[in-house]
Amino acid sequence: MKSSRLLSILLLLQTRGRMTAAELARELEVSVRTVYRDAEALTAAGVPVYGDAGHSGGYQLLDGYRTRLTGLTSGEAEALFLSGMPGPAAELGLGQALSAAQLKLRAALPAELREQADRMRLRFHLDAPGWYAEHEETPHLGRVADAVWRGRVIEVRYRRWKEPQEVDRRLAPYGLVLKAGRWYLVAGPEGPRTYRVDQILELRETAEVSELPEGFDLAAHWRRTRADFLERLYPEEALVRLSARAAARLTGAQARALADGGTPDPELPGWTRAVLPIESAAQARSQFLSLGPDAEILAPAPLRDSLRSALSAMTARYA
Known part of the structure; x- marks a missing residue:
């Protein structure tokens, strides 16, 4: 130790x-x-x-003193090679630099650790984007990354979801975040706010220096942003009972709510009762219709009535 x-x-x-x-x-x-x-x-x-x-x-x-890379455990050596994702590195223009760094690191490792690192690289591959997410082209990613690295204010033409869709923004870059295969720029001067890099239509770098706000921590800011997003995403709740099959299909915040607060249903053995977060009544109706007879909404009453009306309409259509 x-x-x-x-x-x-x-x-x-x-x-x-x-x-x-x-x-x-x-x-x-x-x-x-x-x-x-x-x-x-x-x-x-x-x-x-x-x-x-x-x-x-x-x-x-003492000035000039350097130590060789020694003391790595096998787990640390494996983690270093596993952490290098060639896809994102190539998108940032760092593909060759990453390969060179890994080559130098491999050469510095003792033989037994080098063998373990090689086995890790051969048997594990990281592919961050989901199966159904199409790859968005990010033609300005390299220039955005350069502005972040050099601390330069940029002027962009940005496409957003509301009108007017195309707007001009003058941004002070604070950092880049890769989330589920998509790149986001965290920037000021207002905010900081988050911008999708693939929605930047035009970009011009200025000579103005961009300074990070005092005490700004990119990772901590992103954790807060993610928590705020999830809170806004699920502003409502529903009391439901679920079979084991329906419970297994829940993901994300709903799966966590079920794990944290689910209790055995007093009326149906083998079923679970829980309060789940929902985006909206319309979204919840579609979701629980897809679960069929393996789920039942108990409250709120308007959502239960809405589901009953939808089922009645479906029964009439298929009668």
Whole structure:
């Protein structure tokens, strides 16, 4: 455990430069006193780590010192190769760079880890988009990525779902997100807001510098955006009873609600009763009609009545 932590300190200082004992302690989830002892152990082992006292002090490595990539576990080596998705990398214009990086990493691995990494690459392939999602062309993705990387404001012609459909926007790029095979641009200055990259019709990069808002975290922002989206997507609820076959067909938020709050139905053995989130009455009616006799809506009454009317109309048509 200690050797792994010492290696982590070494790699943190190598990649980030000067870090205080408190910063290292937070990163490694240990006490500051433990960091002091670890720094002394690294120095005793011949690693040129030195510390400066004072408000702006901290630990750092002697200029020019680099360590070779060592200490990887088999799981870490496998994960590194599994994490490289050639599709998205190629879309960003990084396909050759990714291949070169993987080649260098493979050459630096010990023989036994190299064999495991090769087996992982041969037996696992990541394909993020869903089966029924068509691939959208994103002709401006490379230029958007360049603007994000270089921190440049862009002017775009953007197509949206409401009128007027085509609008002009001046955007300060904050980051790119790949979700289910589709690229999204998170940008300011208002918001930040989210834009689909495949809906950018025209793009012009400006010389104006785009600065990230203080404290902005792309991953945290995306988690909040996703949570807000799901909350807006399912604003209503319905009390239902489901057979095991119908329960197995639920996905996403409805499946989670069933798992968290489902209880055995007191009237039908083997069935489950639960409150499920729904998009709207119309959407719920179509969904539960598709489940046939394996599901029953108990409340709200208007939704139950709507389903009954639809079933009566279907019975009359097929009579």
